[in-house]
Amino acid sequence: MNTDKKSEAYLTFLLGDEKFAVLVNYVHEVVELNNYTRVPDAPAYMLGIFNLRGTILPLLDTRIKLGLPQKEKTNKTRILILNVRDKEDATTSIGAIVDVAREVVEIEDENIQKPDDIEGFKSTTPVTGIVNDHGDITMIMDIHRVFSVDELSHMNKTIN
Template identity: 50%
Template sequence: MQTTSAINSYITFGLGEEKFALPVSFVQEIVEVDKVTKIPNAPEFMLGIINLRGRILPLLDTRLKLGLPKSETTKKSRILVLDIEVSDKSIQIGALVDVAKEVVEISAADIQDAPDFDNYNAKTPITGVRNNQGDITLIMDINKVFSASDILQLNKVIN
């Protein structure tokens, strides 16, 4: 359990039946899914690229990066435009989620440590768990989901 009582803003989103959150500071905007251009020989988790008001962004499937089964894009699906830190610079990517929910304020005191078993914490992108009267939200470290090596691999594909 963390001891600080700082309150931070998180964006919550759904992947299947699970609810996730990540700090708002990583999210530049949330957009609807539009035309996706497929890229030959791209990694499986890369759905393609999107044109966001003249900027070309790689679009990644958050489900696949978390080891969840692929699903169909629906009217509720959204793209989180994220800033990922790679080699002392910020790179923007699009992360596909099933549904963007809301921005919530969560006190650090309300976040429990992620379960720790068989070196699980070293590998998981989940840094904590918020239990709000049985409504579980998994707090995510976006830099562990989309690692620097993933981003560098994507840059080679699209550049």
Template identity: 35%
Template sequence: MNQEDANKITSYLSFRLGDEVFALHVSKVHKILGMTEITEVPRAPAYMKGVINLRGNVLPVVDTRIKFGMTPSEKNKSTSILVIETSISGESILLGIIVDAVQAVLKIEAEDLLPPPSIGKQYQSEFITNMTKVKDKFYIILDMDAVFSSDTMLNIKELVDARESVTKDH
């Protein structure tokens, strides 16, 4: 799908990490898998959970909670792996990200997208494309390319602070 066609889509997939709800554009999501056995990769970064076999292809899997500075994921019946397409160093790759639960597909029109907040230079707003409010709930819309092209660990508290600063303004 080219970028122009992707921009016409107004659907976002929301998912939960701990008590926080995030969203990403559906054009980035290829598949939603139930939790499965993951083969560890020696000497990988802490957030790299390992790899799985996806139709004969090796798919790297990231523990998104660790990447976001949270405690590691604990497998339960709602734990899922989102197979997303992301661009790392200009190369498009498929990557599995572990989420606590997949929530819903949200239809969000362009006029409902709020700019990411500016809450100081230490805050990593490059990981957030937008914020939005759907039925009195704010969602942080992530730029997965920025999240996974950086070895920087995200600080979930900063993301929550960002959401709360937008909540106060609207």
């Protein structure tokens, strides 16, 4: 392994045909989707709550949150248990549904193309970089942008 170059570990997952990666540091674990309880009168991407070995976590639909079309849950559907920042620099655990959870990979920093290098890229998207491995594209996702508790609870309020 080449130790000279700075690299970090990422977990990759699929939403439809698109491949995404999140920093493994933020992923607590990956579990299968079992039962969850819908919480009424909440936005569509806030699916409900579920029981992770005695702890109650909110369950979020990553597809709906990103504005992608909804898809039936399959036996490959997984929940990523993520630690996201909330307002006071503390972290909260959430469960985010993805179509398929793939693998943990090392990605070298120099292989990540930053958004400003890419033409027509909007800085507001939750994708902070792209890895192009001979046409196999992986998008690096900033989970704090997708699932910031502050923002989610704010949106929850506006919708209601």
